Amino acid sequence: MGVLGGKDFRVRLSFLGEFVDKELEKEFAGHEAMHSVRFARPAVLLLGILYFSFAVSDTFLTANRHTFNLLLLNRALFLSVSILFHIWLKKGRSINEFFLSLTLYEIIGAGFIIHVFYNYEAPNFLIQTFNIMIVLIVVYIMPNRWSYKVLISLIISIGFFLICFKIFPQVSSRELAASITNTTIVIALSAISSFQMSRHKRIQFANNKELTRLSSRDSLTGIYNRHRFEEELHRYIRHMHRYGGQLSLILFDIDDFKRINDSFGHAVGDKIIVNVTELVKLMIRETDFFSRWGGEEFAIILPDTDKEDATRLAHRLRTRICCTYFEPVGQITCSFGIDSFKPGDNIDTLMKRVDKFMYMAKEAGKDQVINAF
Numbered sequence: 001m002g003v004l005g006g007k008d009f010r011v012r013l014s015f016l017g018e019f020v021d022k023e024l025e026k027e028f029a030g031h032e033a034m035h036s037v038r039f040a041r042p043a044v045l046l047l048g049i050l051y052f053s054f055a056v057s058d059t060f061l062t063a064n065r066h067t068f069n070l071l072l073l074n075r076a077l078f079l080s081v082s083i084l085f086h087i088w089l090k091k092g093r094s095i096n097e098f099f100l101s102l103t104l105y106e107i108i109g110a111g112f113i114i115h116v117f118y119n120y121e122a123p124n125f126l127i128q129t130f131n132i133m134i135v136l137i138v139v140y141i142m143p144n145r146w147s148y149k150v151l152i153s154l155i156i157s158i159g160f161f162l163i164c165f166k167i168f169p170q171v172s173s174r175e176l177a178a179s180i181t182n183t184t185i186v187i188a189l190s191a192i193s194s195f196q197m198s199r200h201k202r203i204q205f206a207n208n209k210e211l212t213r214l215s216s217r218d219s220l221t222g223i224y225n226r227h228r229f230e231e232e233l234h235r236y237i238r239h240m241h242r243y244g245g246q247l248s249l250i251l252f253d254i255d256d257f258k259r260i261n262d263s264f265g266h267a268v269g270d271k272i273i274v275n276v277t278e279l280v281k282l283m284i285r286e287t288d289f290f291s292r293w294g295g296e297e298f299a300i301i302l303p304d305t306d307k308e309d310a311t312r313l314a315h316r317l318r319t320r321i322c323c324t325y326f327e328p329v330g331q332i333t334c335s336f337g338i339d340s341f342k343p344g345d346n347i348d349t350l351m352k353r354v355d356k357f358m359y360m361a362k363e364a365g366k367d368q369v370i371n372a373f
Helices: 022-053 055-061 065-090 095-119 125-141 146-167 173-216 226-243 257-264 266-283 307-322 347-363
Strands: 002-004 011-013 247-254 289-294 297-303 334-340
Touching: 011 173, 022 055, 022 065, 022 095, 022 173, 055 065, 065 095, 095 125, 095 146, 125 146, 125 173, 146 173, 173 226, 226 247, 226 289, 226 297, 226 347, 247 257, 247 266, 247 307, 247 347, 257 266, 266 289, 266 297, 266 307, 297 307, 307 334, 334 347
Parallel strands: none
Antiparallel strands: 002 011, 247 297, 247 334, 289 297
């Protein structure tokens, strides 16, 4: 197994180059499948057309009419399979369906190629070996799981050499050994290159995922930051304009926080912010979006929640915070502003009202919940 990342970000990879974390591997596979299908669809169609175009060379290499018709049927069938697979991939497929169907397609394609090779009237052993090597390289170029690529390449090469023993009895053992050695080298080099590429993609995916997480999280508390909050609120408001429903917003601020910093120092002030964050996280739903708005201010997006339910939550939070002893400061209080989405609202109008209510709570003596003028 391998490990990548720093002290706070460690991802383990198995000996197959896949994430040990099954959920992370599933997420990566989904990401790969989504991008790979854009390459796979035109690729399979191109392979089908290219394979069928070799019927032109069959007219010069095949004297027997029956054999030519058999080869032509073979190429036409594979073209049909490629067209159908191209269409089938257009519809959304699960991750396993995509990779397994691609693997099956490649094995079927190899079977068609070996069938042509078997029915040639006078096949050249060295040329056919070279053709199989090209097929193996194509297998490793096509998007698929690394383990599936290795499996397919072994099935193709073993099938090819088993047929060789039957139709090339005159081939010397030295030529056969050289052919097997060269094919093995092609498989080994392709597998190593594909493994390194697969591993690199996972490292890049994990690093990008971590960068995304860091860019959307507040470094002190670990909850979402203001930038991520604004993105999420924009998304919720767009949803409300389109589908309607309920959406509420809570904005609250730790009262007299400057006094805490001045009296106990910024380290204690940071500890208070973290402790308040952990307390609030325990009292909200998983569907609620909790973020640090800035300094000692916090914001909570409450989807599918009206103003009355949001107000009740704010009162519970206010009571819990003011009844908690925060070492070494003692008791602290918070001021809350609440409002809900109204038709025609945007992020500025909604935030302006909630922010106004929060400052009204402070002007009313702090430790208050205000939800209307």
